Amino acid sequence: MQCAPVRRQTSAILCSACSALVPAHPSLLARRIWHARSDQRTRASSSATTAFPAGVRISRNSSAHLSGAIRRSEAALLTPGTRALIEQGYIAQSASGLWTLLTPALRILQKIERIIDEEMIALGADKVAMPALLKQSLWQRSGRYKPGATNRELLQVHDRKGQHWILGPTHEEEITELVGQRTLTHKSLPLRYYQIGRKYRDEARPRGGLLRSKEFVMKDLYSFDSSVESATITYEAVLGAYKRIFDRLDLTRHGIVMARADSGEIGGSLSHEWHLLHASGEDDVQLCSACQYAANVEFGDKDAGQSECPSCGSGRLTTERAIEVGHTFFLGTRYSEPLGLKFHDADNTQKHVQMGCYGIGTTRLLGVMAELYLKDQRFVWPKHLAPFSLAVLPVNNELDDLTATLLHRYHALGQGRVDKNDIVVNRDYQTDLRKRTAQTAVLGSPTTLIVRDCDADRLDMSVVRSDGVVEVRARSANEIDAALLDLVNAV
Secondary structure: OOOOEEEEOOOEEEEOOOOOEEEOOHHHHHHHHHHHHHOHHHHHHHHHOOOOOOOOEEEOOHHHOOOOOOOHHHHOOOOHHHHHHHHOOOEEEEEOOEEEEOHHHHHHHHHHHHHHHHHHHHOOOEEOOOOOEEEHHHHHHHOOOOOOOOOOOOEEEEOOOOOEEEEOOOOHHHHHHHHOOOOOEOOOOOEEEEEEEEEEOOOOOOEOHHHEOOEEEEEEEEEEEOOHHHHHHHHHHHHHHHHHHHHHOOOHHHOEEEEEOOOOOOOOOEEEEEEEEOOOOOEEEEEEOOOOOEEEOOOOOOOOOOOEOOOOOOOEEEEEEEEEEEEEEEEEOOOOOOOOOEEEOOOOOEEEOEEEEEEEEHHHHHHHHHHHOEEOOEEOOOOOOOOOOEEEEEOOHHHHHHHHHHHHHHHHHHOOOOOHHHEEEEOOOOOOHHHHHHHHHHOOOOEEEEEOOOEOOEEEEEEEEOOEEEEEEEOOHHHHHHHHHHHHHHO
16 A cells, blocks of 8 residues: 655655655655745744644753752751752752652652552542641640640641631541541441642751651552451551552662551551651661561660560561561551541441541652662653653754654554653754653663754664663654654663
8 A cells, every 4th residue: 555645744745544654755855944044933933833642741841950059057957868858859848847849759749649549449449638727625635735835846827716727637526527427337438548748847946858758649548347356457458559659660679678667646556657668767666687577776676786686586676777668557446536437337236337447658759769779860760750751852843753653663562551631742842852861861861862963764763771872763664663662661
């Protein structure tokens, strides 16, 4: 079948029947380039109307990429990863313990949350969004707020009517009251609700950037069961989901441990903390030399290195510094009793609901990853977590149409494996190509496609990866397809 050209590109024609790229006639190409160079308005108009695939991010000004300044008063409290996040334009400080997430950090956070969403949905949990302002009176009923006490870590506000509110650090009371608005029977349970939202804590000394701040983003899951046995099954299921989440976030190989912990002010009869073993951590975790026993020193034996393992009895305990990234609590009736959350059993007897709560600090995870993936003062993110999986740099605006065509073809060849929202095209033609390439490296894109000048018979593309630059020269539509398919597999 003979291809039917429908739209001319800078150096290629897109076939309407097979979507192949066919080299344009040299004379047509020469006339187009001459016209573009002689008429600035025509060139600008052509560039403005280029049809890039929907969802592809277009960056026109590299200088718009923000970078923050490190405050002298905070410098000693920052980890190396946090310093790099600030200097390379991922986060900016608003005040002590308060951070603005800029585009690269926000995109990584969204990818972290997407993985968490998938595992929570697989667990059978429904996503909700509860208010940040919580009733102080409800916290008094649960016993977590005590009038006259310091309540030092709670951020509190009063409205114009004099009502007292708490900026929520957790939402046990709120979700318990919410579930209590419906009539529960044994057939209604179990229930599982989760949210991913901002939390607040009046930290006395915020430090480590995103590792300990006054405002942070957290995933909190709450479970409601009819019996201790059912609640135990839920608890174990959540532990399994957490293991999958940390594995998918590429953290397991870096030393994630599940440690027995004290339940603290949240309460409950059983608690586990999830720690990443790292020198930047503020927690001390005891590890057994013979088995998988791990415990926060606040829970376990403080004479680490000199005591026997309480689990196996033969191993010796050593202490490692660690960063807490998650916490799970078997609450039992800690909140259902004071707040009156009951259900009707099969014999119509009213019983208190068995509860659990489970948290993961998502912004803290971002801070942890910054410590792990900072290599030689630049971030080398895992491919699936990088802000953009592919950065595309046309050398000049005469290649805009061709670049758009390549991306359409790239997406078609990907057959669902390519996310157009994960591609950024840098069209800042006022900035030197070397600086633009360096900027994509700062953003942590694992692969960069540079579309270079070409003639009627050849398209030059450079694929920049962490291991160097791979030159790709394509002389026909088939060769272009093969090169793009290799790119799909690489990304």
